[in-house]
Amino acid sequence: MTQASPLPPAIHFDNVTLGYDRHPAVHHLEGTIRQGSLLAVLGPNGGGKSTLLKGISGAIKPLDGQIHLTQPVAYLPQSAEIDRSFPINVFDLVAMGLIPSRGLMGRVSRKDNERVTQALAKVGLVGFEERAIGTLSGGQMQRALFARLILQDAPIFLLDEPLTAVDEKTAADLIGLLRDWHQQGRTIITVLHDLALIRREFPESLLLARDVIAWGASDAVLTETNLQRARHMAEAHDPFAAACERAA
Template sequence: MMKVNPAKPLIEFNNLTLGYEMHPAVHHLDGQILAGDLLAVVGPNGGGKSTLLKGLMEEIRPLGGKITWPQGRPQLAYLPQRARLDLDFPLRVADFVSLGHWPRRGAFSTIRAVDKQAVDQALNEVGLAGFGKRSLDSLSGGQLQRVLFARLLLEDAPLILLDEPFAAVDAATTEDLLKLIKHWQKEGRTLIAVLHDLHQVRNHFPKCLLLARDVLGMGKTESVLTSANLAKARKVQVLADPLAPICDFDEAEEQA
């Protein structure tokens, strides 16, 4: 894993605006994420959380401002929202998990013995020892989420992005997956997770970004999730206003 300096920012946002066809979904974001941060991204539906992850993955380019990587852009691992995944095909669990090696080995490398051992170990760590030969489409929702985490283990990335990792997952599975997340943080990885359960965020995530198109707070969780900030977030009708106004970049530059 790439060595990162925990005292230096891993990611810097400078007046970052992200969106689609000039309509901002994340507006004028400034701030830093330090290496080793465990950051929750929260906010109303349509508030721009997934868009921010897409920006970090360079799936979309900023409409304005920029994202900088003072320590270089590290390898990223990404857990998409379950609702966006179509895993209803008869691929073996072990083969699917071994895809976690792709970023390092290339898509067409054969699965080597050492990989097989790593796959078994990853399945063991997520509580699915012996599931390797099962077919993906035979798994329950919670088991599938564990498999996705096993694949992340193999990716061994310094920066991990999780989009609603506990959606439709029961309490026991959530607890197990949270332990893995904390373990990853102890190993020095940086984690950014989109979440909806504020109780969970308060209990397990030291830092938080509250996003309702505009940034309503970023920093220590207890100072971001105040009743005043949450009241503001509730007032933002991002869903009722799917076409946010075209961003005025001249004005944005002047403010920068």
């Protein structure tokens, strides 16, 4: 779990249980993510990956335990949670990344507009400023959300399945951005499914199937035994489950 690393902690989980309607999606999570980590979160559907990211981002509150953040986070939600039928354009979507620095009602200066343009250029969306978000492809939408992260400029980035429905070229570009951010010293936590990609690009992994199956160096986590164990997690809630009595 906690590595023998000199780097200070970015996020500490103190016996954290996250979930809905008393059913835990993440159960008694304990451990520390160090600053500058490049961590892949993987596991079966319903294993608690998205719930964990929502918990860290503050979108949901833990049922139990505490999440200690030492730095601000920026969060890229799953694209399915974004209402793309809403009539706003790419520029405005990306400019939302200015909110942490400018506030919900703050004035956006000409310099801020330039930052938006630069972020769009960085993700390869020059010329898309005026396009309605509803007309973007899956890959273009992810590029726009990456541009929003760039503007948020937080030390910790949380990304929920950023490479879903994305073609190879886009995936390669976006992974390049993740690599850059990692080199800048940011803490990157990404939900992913592609094992080969995780082995290649992510030094650390967290295998989550409601309980932590394994957490540490990716090679040690992504073993056949661990993956088998994760696969056996029951997907359905047991409606008659007894109250958990693990020490709080």
